[in-house]
Amino acid sequence: MKTRLISIGVKPAFLLLIGIAIILVGCERARQQAGVLPIAPAKQANAMIGSSNDSGVTGVAVFTQNGDQITLTIEIQGASPGLHAAHIHANGDCSAPDGTSAGGHWNPTGVAHGKWGEGEFHLGDIGNITVGEDGTGSITLTTDLWEIGTGSDVDVVGRGIIVHAGADDFTSQPSGAAGARIGCGVIVLSE
Numbered sequence: 001m002k003t004r005l006i007s008i009g010v011k012p013a014f015l016l017l018i019g020i021a022i023i024l025v026g027c028e029r030a031r032q033q034a035g036v037l038p039i040a041p042a043k044q045a046n047a048m049i050g051s052s053n054d055s056g057v058t059g060v061a062v063f064t065q066n067g068d069q070i071t072l073t074i075e076i077q078g079a080s081p082g083l084h085a086a087h088i089h090a091n092g093d094c095s096a097p098d099g100t101s102a103g104g105h106w107n108p109t110g111v112a113h114g115k116w117g118e119g120e121f122h123l124g125d126i127g128n129i130t131v132g133e134d135g136t137g138s139i140t141l142t143t144d145l146w147e148i149g150t151g152s153d154v155d156v157v158g159r160g161i162i163v164h165a166g167a168d169d170f171t172s173q174p175s176g177a178a179g180a181r182i183g184c185g186v187i188v189l190s191e
């Protein structure tokens with residue numbers, strides 16, 4: 001009689017413990033999926049692009065790190081149809097109405113201006129955005145040449161994104177003869 005009572009009492013308690021454990025694991029997974037707990041902390045940086053020279057151009061740039069690869073996507077709106085050069089410039093400073101406060105092309109490796117991936121090119125030589133009749137356009141670039149938030153020479157944080165009125169010809173020095181600056185954004189670490 002005595003042993004039987006004990007065996008009845010222990011079993012439900014054991015099952016209850018297993019039940020609690022399952023619920024706790026489930027909660028943890030739900031919180032990870034909800035983004036409350038990071039599954040793997042992916043480094044991100046972004047820039048809100050505002051108008052320079054009263055162009056009416058706005059946009060956003062997002063840098064996302066996956067391993068040693070960083071993918072940049074720039075989306076703009078309010079631009080004239082055609083090609084618009086996009087670069088990373090040395091200074092994260094859009095205080096000048098014409099965007100010149102962003103300085104020249106970001107060039108930590110000290111080479112000539114050019115086309116990304118071909119011969120010499122600045123680390124800021126992103127390329128040309130194709131803008132359609134609706135005034136919107138985007139460009140995507142993936143590279144292992146940049147870093148996010150490391151404070152190194154090749155860290156994009158603290159630099160500027162500049163969008164130009166014209167196309168980059170990839171040959172004219174020092175900046176591709178892309179014309180006036182119509183968009184400017186400061187690259188900051190995403191929270």
Ligand SMILES: [Cu+2]
Binds near residue numbers: 087178
């Ligand atoms: Cu530029």
Ligand SMILES: [Zn+2]
Binds near residue numbers: 087114121122124175
């Ligand atoms: Zn350049």
